[in-house]
Amino acid sequence: MPLFDFAAFFLLIAGAAIYAVIVFNGLVRLQNEMGRAWANIDVLLKQRHDEVPNLVACVKSYMDHERQTLEAVTQARAASINASSIPQKAQADLLMTGALRSFFAVAEGYPQLKANQNFLALQNRISELEERIADRREFFNDDVNTYNTRIAQLPEVFMARLMKLRPRDMFCVNEQERPVDVKALLVRGQGTA
Numbered sequence: 001m002p003l004f005d006f007a008a009f010f011l012l013i014a015g016a017a018i019y020a021v022i023v024f025n026g027l028v029r030l031q032n033e034m035g036r037a038w039a040n041i042d043v044l045l046k047q048r049h050d051e052v053p054n055l056v057a058c059v060k061s062y063m064d065h066e067r068q069t070l071e072a073v074t075q076a077r078a079a080s081i082n083a084s085s086i087p088q089k090a091q092a093d094l095l096m097t098g099a100l101r102s103f104f105a106v107a108e109g110y111p112q113l114k115a116n117q118n119f120l121a122l123q124n125r126i127s128e129l130e131e132r133i134a135d136r137r138e139f140f141n142d143d144v145n146t147y148n149t150r151i152a153q154l155p156e157v158f159m160a161r162l163m164k165l166r167p168r169d170m171f172c173v174n175e176q177e178r179p180v181d182v183k184a185l186l187v188r189g190q191g192t193a
Contacts, residue, residue, distance in 0.1 A: 023159045030147040034168060037140035038086070041171065044136060045080060045093065048129045052077045052096075055103075055122045062113040069106045072099040086169045093133070093171075100126060141170045 056070055063070065076099035080092035104123065113119055148167045151160035 020159065023156055024163070027147075027150065027156065027159060027163060027165065030143065030150060031165075034140070034143045034147055037136065037143045038171075041133060041136045041140055042089075044129055044133045045089065048096065048126060048133070049077055049081055051122060051126055051129070055119075055126065058116065058118050058122055059107065059110075059113055062110050062116075063106065066106050069099075069103050073103050075099075086171055090169075090171050097130065100130070137171045141172065144168045144170050 052073060056073060060070070073096075076092070076095040080089070080096050083089040083092040107113055107119070107123075150156050151165050151167065
């Protein structure tokens, strides 16, 4: 009888240890996936930062009296470069996206600029980067959501506490911080009139 009790106790301990290792490895995997997803966003943000000076240089001669628009893009780029945390980078991304939208809207009033091949190539490149950033943001936020959910659920919460894991911020902005899409508002207003 005591041998049976010892074997059952050993199997219970071994099973608990194996389960703890599985939970630990799963949480480590989630952390690594979040890190990879964030690195993908960070690379795209850097690529966009690098294109902004080229864009500003390309349009300076066309848009001399649009100094405020050019400064807004330059300031948004500086804010984006100086941002360190995920919420700061999300806010900086919002500023950059808004500044670029305004910039391209102003550029619509310059037919010569719109015909410039360098400008068109830069505009296409930045638009492509914006789309890729949006896609990667979605992947990152999915990973963060999964991670935050797992570290709050039983029994993972115990292992997460032992590992000193904390919930992570998503890469997003508050509704009141979102830029207003004037074109969409005008279209909706015309559709209801």
